[in-house]
Amino acid sequence: MHEFSLCNSVMRIIERQASATGFARVNSVRLEIGALANVEIDALRFSFAATSRGTIADGARLEIIETPAYAWCPECAGEVIVKSRIEGCPVCAATLVNLRGGDMLHVREMEVE
Ligand SMILES: [Zn+2]
Incomplete structure (x- = not known):
């Protein structure tokens, strides 16, 4: 389950901060x-609770x-929002290239004391 390793990196970011x-x-x-x-939200919550136990978080x-994830569609000659890796362009169904932004996870904000 890669949610655990994601949470471990999140904890490392938090500790570094x-x-x-x-x-x-x-x-x-x-x-x-x-x-x-490919993150299962429930699994992520569970993993976060487990990896943060006993820490400052x-x-x-x-x-x-x-x-959302974006990709370049050569047919539309523009950027489109994609919901899945296997589907093509939502507008013209062409095969998409340069998928970006869709597979990352990052810590956007933290509320701390
Ligand atoms: Zn297209």
Whole structure:
């Protein structure tokens, strides 16, 4: 389950931030997840609760924002929003190239004390 390793990287980001800025407690974490990241939201919440236990982010609220993925469609000669890796262009059904932005996860914001 890759949600656990995602949460481990999130925890590393939080800890790095904490030692850089000196906060002692994380109240909430806002994560951005690309629509193509194959992340199971429930599994992610569960993993986050497990990996943050006993850390400064223990009990932190997890907000998850799903961000769209973009790709370049050579037929439309423009950028389109895609919902799945296997579907083509939503407008003309051409095979898409240069999928981007859809498979990443990052920490957008944190509420700390
Ligand atoms: Zn197209």
